[in-house]
Amino acid sequence: MMARAGGTPRVGDLVEAVTEGPLPLRLTAYDGTDLGPRDSDVAVHVASEEGLRYIVSAPGDLGMARAYLTDNLVLRGVHEGDPYELFRRIKREVRSRRPAPKELAALLRGFGPRVVVPPPAPAMEALPRWRRAVRSLDPRQRAAASISSHYDVSNAFYERVLGPSMAYTCAVFDSPDATLEQAQERKFALVADKLALRPGQRLLDVGCGWGGMAMHAAREHGVSVLAVTLSREQASWGREAVGRAGLSGQVEVRHADYRDVTEGDFDAVSSIGLTEHVGVRGYDGYFRFLHGRLREGGRLLNHCITRADGRAGFRPEPFTDRYVFPDGELAPPGLVMSACHDAGFEVQHDENLRLHYALTLQRWCQNLVDSWDFCVADAGLATARVWGLYMAGSRMAFEANWLQLHQVLATKVGADGASSFPLRPDWRP
Structure with missing residues (x-):
């Protein structure tokens, strides 16, 4: 694409500067840009200069999300509740190119100085991590605020997206069907x-x-359960569900920080999706606390998202940090298991459920699509769009092996080194 008369560049010139080869989708823009196959079933439209400024001032997923959430980036050919196909084409089929700094600087100058000045961020965007740290020095208050921002959206919204199980963690599929x-x-x-x-x-x-795990354990295995969540909305919904199931005598759902649990000598601890919120620097205290709640010979099952390896860093991408999981962190599985061992546990088994999470996310996106009008009316268009972006992008990440899901089983060894764990695993695979 050639620049317009007088040397003023177009959005297409910028795209061609940072990509190689044909685009796997159609790209149009407010300035007349028209790239990629015109008969493509997937298209993206940059609707305004403001949209371009969002993208240029925050390269990557964050800038594109800001433009999309403010209607300055329009997606066509994919549903807002499941833009997976757009992610797949961009991540798998677009070949990136790194232009020389002088080339890129000259191109940006052609748009004028405003192009690198970000417009105001959408109202729902969280502050940058460093500003959150300055404003909230109490780690427990900050943890409660982070959990609330994600899980206290709307129980009705989650009922539609998650389905009757109300389980917001990776499922286990015996078959893709x-x-x-x-x-x-x-x-x-x-x-x-x-x-x-x-x-x-x-x-x-x-x-x-x-409360899904707690109710299953009580109903199917006859155990007594203390279930703890920092989300007030989850606790309220869970108590009502326990009552409806007739399990109030076996299950207590407590709205509290897990670190405030004073009871001990539990036979088992389940932690399904909590480690992601703990933060890597908190692993030592987290595993030591759980170790202290168990009796000797007791078991811990830790189920959490991890990085595939240690090269990517712990912090999530800016979009996820600002819109989905404030203060969340992901570590490689080896670091999770090492911290577990250092706290006194003996790791007995590890299972990677990476592809199961991709299937789970696919189902959640379809639920969002099927209930789109309700979810928008209940939680707002911006929230529904964020969840569509997050879940479709996460599906792509698990499929590409950028993220994994590990279940780590560990036991509390006796003071004399005695192990209560059998010579071979005692569960159905």
């Missing part, structure tokens, strides 16, 4: 089996969400 509900129940069963739950035992479920 299994339903989401079957797969979530299979996940709860797998966790319970790995923990070797038996009638009369006591389970501590930290980061319990809406």
